């Protein structure tokens with residue numbers, strides 16, 4: 279398969295970006311991705327302009343409950359933003375390059391900073407359901423098997439062939455999250471840890487959860503990492519945060535069962551706090567620090 283067939287080529291992303299630039303006056307510098315059950319964040323945007331994914335050229339469709347499937351442009355705390363109300367996942371059957379196409383489109387729109395949220399299972403035994411986890415690093419399990427969104431020919435117009443990932447999650451943005459959480463009285467439930475991505479859609483077995491925990495994972499999910507890899511490749515700053523929506527089951531005597539209803543329910547309960555935290559962070563983003571952080 280050629281790169282253009284699987285998605286994410288420069289030409290394809292350029293077409294999508296040009297179409298969006300023609301249909302909106304907003305010139306976003308901040309991109310936001312809403313995780314499962316966390317779409318309400320997009321409702322905070324002022325003067326919203328909404329595009330359904332099915333109307334945007336080259337965009338895949340969103341098929342998961344809790345992912346509205348639309349792109350919202352607008353202003354959040356005075357900053358021009360574009361917000362994905364719903365993301366794409368490997369298990370929906372899209373090629374990995376299609377899942378991450380919006381990151382490249384955002385880059386072409388002028389986005390400098392990406393803020394991503396997700397719902398995840400807590401592997402760390404100190405975490406409670408409802409905690410927020412600032413992602414400080416990731417373990418890319420599909421990547422170990424060669425499933426990486428940067429596989430295939432590299433396009434130097436986006437970034438280098440071998441991008442560094444040791445600085446994937448921006449240190450200043452992580453500190454900003456802790457500072458803001460402190461001011462909001464959220465510090466008790468703001469953790470920081472390592473996110474493990476799996477392909478899904480089946481949740482993990484007990485043995486898999488135990489293994490991931492031993493490997494250093496604090497939370498497990500099915501998203502975000504592919505987006506971060508493509509966003510970093512293109513030189514955008516990245517911040518990502520998990521809502522611990524359920525506990526990963528590690529005990530053979532446990533009666534707990536991971537399920538998507540619980541994930542959405544926790545999202546509902548914590549949505550307001552997530553909105554306040556993320557929007558306050560956006561307000562504090564220093565425009566001068568919104569420079570390209572390319573790793574070429």
Ligand SMILES: O=P(O)(O)O[C@H]1O[C@H](CO)[C@@H](O)[C@H]1O
Pocket residue numbers: 312313314315342365367395396397398478499500501502537538541
């Ligand atoms: O990562 P987000 O999109 O928040 O969704 C998470 O929630 C779903 C499972 O309930 C999976 O898609 C998992 O990745």
Ligand SMILES: Nc1nc2[nH]cnc2c(=O)[nH]1
Pocket residue numbers: 397398399400476478480481482498499500523524525526536541
């Ligand atoms: N893989 C995975 N994804 C999730 N998303 C929300 N909770 C979970 C979980 O327990 N496991």
